Amino acid sequence: MAEEMRLLLEHADKIDPRIAEDYIKVGGYKGLEKARQMDRKNLIQEVKSSGLRGRGGAGFNAGMKWSFVPPAEVKYVVCNLDEGEPGTYKDRIICEKNAQALLEGMAICGTAIESKQGYIYCRGEYPFVVELLNKAIQSAKASGALGDFDIEVRMGAGAYVCGEETALIESIEGHRGEPRFKPPFPGVAGLWGVPTVVNNVETFAALPYIMTKGAEWYASIGAPKYPGTKVLTLTGDVNNPTYFEVPTNYNLRDVIYKLGGGIKNGKKFKAVQVGGTSGAFIPEQNLDTSIDFDSMGAIGAALGSGAVLVLDETRDIVDIVTRISKFFEHESCGKCNPCREGTFRCREIMEKINSGRATEADLNNILLLAKVMKRAALCGLGQAAPVPITSTIQHFGHEYRRKLLQYA
Amino acid sequence: MANYKDIIYGLKDKRGGIIEAFHALQREYNYIPEEALEEAARAFGVSQAQAYGVATFYSYLSVKKRGKYIIRMCESAPCHVAGADEVIKAIESYLGIKIGETTADGKFTLELTECVGQCQATPVITVNSEPVFNVSAAQVPEILSAYK
Amino acid sequence: MINLTIDGKEIQVPKGTMLLDACRQAGADIPTLCYDPDLRLAGSCRMCVVEAKGRPTLVASCVMPAENNMVIETESPDVVEARTVVLELLAARHKFECPTCESDGSCKLQDYMYRYGVKESRFDGEGPHFHTEDPNPFIIRDYDKCIMCTRCVRVCDEITGAQAINIEDRGHHAKIATPFDGKLADSTCVFCGQCVMVCPVGALTSRVAAGKGKPAQNEKVLTTCTYCGTGCTLELNVKDDKIVGVTSNRDAEWSPVNKGALCVKGRFGWDFVTSPERLTTPLIRENGELRPASWDEALDFAANKIKAIKEQNGPDSLAMFSSARATNEENYLAQKLMRAAIGSNNVDHCARL
Ligand SMILES: Cc1cc2nc3c(=O)[nH]c(=O)nc-3n(C[C@H](O)[C@H](O)[C@H](O)COP(=O)(O)O)c2cc1C
Ligand code: SF4
Ligand code: SF4
Ligand code: SF4
Ligand code: SF4
Numbered sequence A: 001m002a003e004e005m006r007l008l009l010e011h012a013d014k015i016d017p018r019i020a021e022d023y024i025k026v027g028g029y030k031g032l033e034k035a036r037q038m039d040r041k042n043l044i045q046e047v048k049s050s051g052l053r054g055r056g057g058a059g060f061n062a063g064m065k066w067s068f069v070p071p072a073e074v075k076y077v078v079c080n081l082d083e084g085e086p087g088t089y090k091d092r093i094i095c096e097k098n099a100q101a102l103l104e105g106m107a108i109c110g111t112a113i114e115s116k117q118g119y120i121y122c123r124g125e126y127p128f129v130v131e132l133l134n135k136a137i138q139s140a141k142a143s144g145a146l147g148d149f150d151i152e153v154r155m156g157a158g159a160y161v162c163g164e165e166t167a168l169i170e171s172i173e174g175h176r177g178e179p180r181f182k183p184p185f186p187g188v189a190g191l192w193g194v195p196t197v198v199n200n201v202e203t204f205a206a207l208p209y210i211m212t213k214g215a216e217w218y219a220s221i222g223a224p225k226y227p228g229t230k231v232l233t234l235t236g237d238v239n240n241p242t243y244f245e246v247p248t249n250y251n252l253r254d255v256i257y258k259l260g261g262g263i264k265n266g267k268k269f270k271a272v273q274v275g276g277t278s279g280a281f282i283p284e285q286n287l288d289t290s291i292d293f294d295s296m297g298a299i300g301a302a303l304g305s306g307a308v309l310v311l312d313e314t315r316d317i318v319d320i321v322t323r324i325s326k327f328f329e330h331e332s333c334g335k336c337n338p339c340r341e342g343t344f345r346c347r348e349i350m351e352k353i354n355s356g357r358a359t360e361a362d363l364n365n366i367l368l369l370a371k372v373m374k375r376a377a378l379c380g381l382g383q384a385a386p387v388p389i390t391s392t393i394q395h396f397g398h399e400y401r402r403k404l405l406q407y408a
Numbered sequence B: 001m002a003n004y005k006d007i008i009y010g011l012k013d014k015r016g017g018i019i020e021a022f023h024a025l026q027r028e029y030n031y032i033p034e035e036a037l038e039e040a041a042r043a044f045g046v047s048q049a050q051a052y053g054v055a056t057f058y059s060y061l062s063v064k065k066r067g068k069y070i071i072r073m074c075e076s077a078p079c080h081v082a083g084a085d086e087v088i089k090a091i092e093s094y095l096g097i098k099i100g101e102t103t104a105d106g107k108f109t110l111e112l113t114e115c116v117g118q119c120q121a122t123p124v125i126t127v128n129s130e131p132v133f134n135v136s137a138a139q140v141p142e143i144l145s146a147y148k
Numbered sequence C: 001m002i003n004l005t006i007d008g009k010e011i012q013v014p015k016g017t018m019l020l021d022a023c024r025q026a027g028a029d030i031p032t033l034c035y036d037p038d039l040r041l042a043g044s045c046r047m048c049v050v051e052a053k054g055r056p057t058l059v060a061s062c063v064m065p066a067e068n069n070m071v072i073e074t075e076s077p078d079v080v081e082a083r084t085v086v087l088e089l090l091a092a093r094h095k096f097e098c099p100t101c102e103s104d105g106s107c108k109l110q111d112y113m114y115r116y117g118v119k120e121s122r123f124d125g126e127g128p129h130f131h132t133e134d135p136n137p138f139i140i141r142d143y144d145k146c147i148m149c150t151r152c153v154r155v156c157d158e159i160t161g162a163q164a165i166n167i168e169d170r171g172h173h174a175k176i177a178t179p180f181d182g183k184l185a186d187s188t189c190v191f192c193g194q195c196v197m198v199c200p201v202g203a204l205t206s207r208v209a210a211g212k213g214k215p216a217q218n219e220k221v222l223t224t225c226t227y228c229g230t231g232c233t234l235e236l237n238v239k240d241d242k243i244v245g246v247t248s249n250r251d252a253e254w255s256p257v258n259k260g261a262l263c264v265k266g267r268f269g270w271d272f273v274t275s276p277e278r279l280t281t282p283l284i285r286e287n288g289e290l291r292p293a294s295w296d297e298a299l300d301f302a303a304n305k306i307k308a309i310k311e312q313n314g315p316d317s318l319a320m321f322s323s324a325r326a327t328n329e330e331n332y333l334a335q336k337l338m339r340a341a342i343g344s345n346n347v348d349h350c351a352r353l
């Protein structure tokens, strides 16, 4: 895999992520040391100018987010390890290979915003990662590397919506994982009402390298507007379904054909869904696009979590999207009308289409519903839930029409 | 079996930690018994209605009795395209139960789940949260017979 | 101050004002389902969405603070479309029984469906399936008519403090429930009926008033509750000169003490007013039997007895026990009678509600 660029995963399988000393031997915790010697404002400026943007999906400039945090007695640093987007397991890999970098990154953020307490919200599906992290924290504390910065791991319990930052906060508080309306944003009023920075695992884990190698160096890697590396996870009909770390200007076609080793069993490509289950399906003609946030956006898709689901020519798109619509029905928190009822009706209509009982009118209904969900749902879940449907109707409309009653 | 009060009060100092308490209860009982839920509500200073609302929100928590081994079949898109449907059918016919049911001997409960984050080896099932990789329908009897 | 434009009108509002209030100030009629001025904001029904120029999504006006230079449209085609679809989504899971529904005529779902001309839902799949049986004497719970605004959950928590109900499950299957989805009587519910008061549709209605007259058609008479000295304002529902129910007037001007909130007695316990078992004249006990008497006779009888006791055994052989159902003024007069006319300090009061 010559074209990978391993930054976060450079020492994968060569060091024990649970042991701080292992990490220190390969240069770990130097970034935090440097951060602690810097003026807070300069530190935030350094992160800002590195161009590091959130790896959890929304792509917000990390340093900018931190700069909004107002003065307060207590503040929190929260790491989003909910990783619920189907097809995604990069945050687990980062923890399993380089957990100390995550801890160091959180402590750097703590230094920048003057917070002494971090939380890692780990999805309930990863009890073994919770165990690993607890050992890693113990070791880092014992080594003195974290100083007075404390980190506690909290566990989710099977709710995709808890990856949304305000639902995540509700969940840490011991509530139902229902998103809050914004504003106020967590940076101003987050966990237990105080200023809270929420970042993704991959975002935090990049910080030590930015600190040691410099913002300028980081900004020069990959796509200029979304610099750095991105960990991708490949699934579906490729020869090599595994994870990779690549610079962000990496080409999507190369992800599938070079890294992924091409389509399995000598079949042809049909579509790829990038960003997890809430992402758009991308047809052949758009494959020559860089995977970075803005380039993906320009073709109506999203980099999202960096999951890449590849489908070969034999796959039934409508059937897969029907399955995806069931996911959103199951994961809607139920707080707002467009999503609570909309995801339910989307699944119903998709099943109707998939089983050959639908008409053109159903197609129009689902498109109208999709439009309203995108524009009126309270949080990103309901807003993104119709994307797989609308993107496949747009690019693979014939597969839908083939299943309508009048053509059956 | 540990007393549910000891489990709950051992975690009482975790602010907002009722979900942690529910996890701990489930590690012992595989579900949240009614008296334990009521005690947890008291310990964490929330109403029983709220505790019940929390317990029923999360798909990993259950207020209904479940078997000794909880099998979860991932049916998210990557596992779906890898043949999850076949595996579900094989498990159902091997255990003689449907999704959501528990075997008469109380040994297995079968549930569906969304992505468990092990997509390098689809289809995936988990048994009491331990993932089992690359499961095929043919392997189901062999895999499940290992759970005594 | 914040300057913004709403439906072409330039207006000024203080910082922190929500768009909903700003829109109302500009004369726009914004539909709301989950919003309740006395409760914590939810921002969940999405009926109040408006279009803010330059934003990718519609904004829920009830939870969005007004910002400088915003340009707001409150009934643009997109807004109307979103509201229409939300109504159709709610209608698809709703059990329409308007002709026999207690809320007919005072139902927000009905009103908004009328306003946006929603005759039927294009979502013709599974209908309502939230049937609930709860045979308590006071409240009918019919979640096949629930629109999941959660106002009942919030009022029970924030105003009554009983915390009897919450949301069970999630997504489309979410439902209002007591712990383990039991009966209200087995929960911490005190049957204050505040949830009935805030329910914008017919999902929660009074069982005591059921079938006696639809609140929207009844004559409303404001009065003060006689059960205790708190003095809550009641809104009597009167039909053919008979009380057929009690509802709430939540306007602080008319209901200054309680803003519509009541207890189980005030809201559900009004049937005594026309009970045939009520006393209609004073009674005097003679030879162990009660016989009707006129007020003059009864008062003279009591006065004479009191005088006789006082003469024979002194004023402290008498005591006055007055009622919390009397007002402060009446209780003042009672102690005055005792102290000034009879000459004893033996005055007490059932200071319980
Ligand atoms: C439905 C939903 C699910 C999300 N899931 C995740 C997740 O699993 N992990 C994550 O880091 N961010 C997730 N996000 C994005 C977070 O809300 C938030 O933007 C992110 O954690 C911020 O971190 P970042 O700036 O480092 O990306 C999700 C958002 C939505 C709307
Ligand atoms: S969009 Fe869906 S997940 Fe988000 S608040 Fe609304 S119901 Fe909940
Ligand atoms: S709640 Fe409203 S819409 Fe529903 S039946 Fe009653 S009056 Fe009709
Ligand atoms: S009657 Fe009062 S106490 Fe009972 S559920 Fe309704 S609001 Fe809560
Ligand atoms: S019962 Fe009434 S108040 Fe409660 S959520 Fe349903 S519609 Fe709203």
Ligand code: FES
Pocket: C031, C032, C033, C034, C035, C042, C043, C044, C045, C046, C047, C048, C049, C060, C061, C062, C063
């Ligand atoms: S009234 Fe604003 S979202 Fe319900």
